[in-house]
Amino acid sequence: MWGRIGVIVRKEFSQLFRSPRTRTLLFIPPIIQLIVFGYAVNMDVDNVHMAWLDRDQSPASQNLLADFVGSGRFELVALPQTETDVQRLLDAGDVKCVVQVLPGFARDILRGRPTAVQILVDGTNSNTASLVSAYASQIVAAYAGSVGVQQAMPRVMARLESNERISLRAPSVEASTRVWFNPDLRSRNYFVPGVIANIIMVVTVMLTAMAIVREKEIGTMEQLIVTPIRPLELMIGKMLPAALVGLMDVTMISVGAQLIFHVPFRGAAVMLLACAALFLLTSLGAGLFISTIAQTQQQAMMSSTLFAAPTFMLSGFAFPIHNMPLPVQYFTYLNPNRYFVEILRSIFLKGAGLNILWPDMAALLAEGLAIMLLSSWRFRKRLD
Numbered sequence: 001m002w003g004r005i006g007v008i009v010r011k012e013f014s015q016l017f018r019s020p021r022t023r024t025l026l027f028i029p030p031i032i033q034l035i036v037f038g039y040a041v042n043m044d045v046d047n048v049h050m051a052w053l054d055r056d057q058s059p060a061s062q063n064l065l066a067d068f069v070g071s072g073r074f075e076l077v078a079l080p081q082t083e084t085d086v087q088r089l090l091d092a093g094d095v096k097c098v099v100q101v102l103p104g105f106a107r108d109i110l111r112g113r114p115t116a117v118q119i120l121v122d123g124t125n126s127n128t129a130s131l132v133s134a135y136a137s138q139i140v141a142a143y144a145g146s147v148g149v150q151q152a153m154p155r156v157m158a159r160l161e162s163n164e165r166i167s168l169r170a171p172s173v174e175a176s177t178r179v180w181f182n183p184d185l186r187s188r189n190y191f192v193p194g195v196i197a198n199i200i201m202v203v204t205v206m207l208t209a210m211a212i213v214r215e216k217e218i219g220t221m222e223q224l225i226v227t228p229i230r231p232l233e234l235m236i237g238k239m240l241p242a243a244l245v246g247l248m249d250v251t252m253i254s255v256g257a258q259l260i261f262h263v264p265f266r267g268a269a270v271m272l273l274a275c276a277a278l279f280l281l282t283s284l285g286a287g288l289f290i291s292t293i294a295q296t297q298q299q300a301m302m303s304s305t306l307f308a309a310p311t312f313m314l315s316g317f318a319f320p321i322h323n324m325p326l327p328v329q330y331f332t333y334l335n336p337n338r339y340f341v342e343i344l345r346s347i348f349l350k351g352a353g354l355n356i357l358w359p360d361m362a363a364l365l366a367e368g369l370a371i372m373l374l375s376s377w378r379f380r381k382r383l384d
Contacts, residue, residue, distance in 0.1 A: 247276055317337070
């Protein structure tokens with residue numbers, strides 16, 4: 001058995017590495033995709049283009065403006081004078097938010113009256129709008145707190161000098177938040193491991209999707225028919241070289257994620273490779289299954305693309321699975337990307353081990369064995 005599998009393995013290695021162009025296509029595109037997707041998929045909001053409409057023109061409003069500009073998240077790009085200017089800036093997309101200070105802002109602050117600052121946010125992108133609104137609200141709240149302290153201090157000092165009794169309020173309770181695993185809340189730390197999973201899925205599925213079809217097109221299927229090799233042995237022989245290439249790509253892309261994007265890696269490299277091997281069992285098996293039903297390499301490539309798209313969308317990479325409709329949530333349990341994305345994020349950010357990851361690893365093993373058996377059943381040692 002193993003002698004027959006070894007022959008197929010040597011043949012596939014020769015097929016994969018026989019030309020410099022093929023060797024380049026196996027390793028360079030994953031790195032390019034990592035760089036492109038790693039920089040493109042970023043949910044952090046910085047340098048928000050802001051317009052400032054100051055109807056009060058007071059030192060208090062200028063101090064608030066200084067807090068916005070000094071926060072490092074907002075960039076002042078326009079000073080509109082009328083509501084028409086504000087509408088034009090938002091319609092054209094020149095700014096993401098407009099902060100409007102109403103008349104009497106400084107007077108109300110000095111008198112201790114309630115006052116408001118209007119914040120208009122472009123809601124075209126709901127995620128960006130919510131973050132910009134939260135950032136602006138935090139700056140306004142911090143400004144209000146500092147102004148309250150400044151106003152209270154003279155009264156406290158005056159009462160101390162006159163020996164008057166100072167009534168102390170009950171202590172307030174403040175929430176102290178500590179973020180684990182990703183303290184800086186960098187979205188790139190969250191998304192890049194998911195990018196790795198999706199790149200490996202696309203590369204490995206396409207790598208094996210044309211395996212059987214290529215045998216048909218170049219005329220070597222007849223030679224396989226007259227050999228004593230069994231369907232399962234043929235599947236294993238075609239999968240092992242692609243699996244080695246996949247593991248090399250996983251290692252290369254993981255190192256690139258740390259060197260280029262500084263994504264922390266807190267887990268064990270051995271655990272990463274073991275989980276990657278289980279994932280490759282499913283992705284390579286899916287590619288081989290596609291290869292058994294496609295008639296041409298073009299059909300195989302198109303089918304692999306159609307397979308990779310839903311696995312990407314339903315992996316939890318960008319869209320939380322618990323927000324999906326319940327039938328779709330159940331369907332995602334068949335998606336190997338769902339488990340591998342969770343595994344990668346846990347290994348990279350949490351340093352999780354076997355005691356945490358074994359359910360996802362067991363799911364990948366079960367799906368991999370099932371798809372391999374299905375692929376070997378689909379294969380027929382005969383020409384159609």
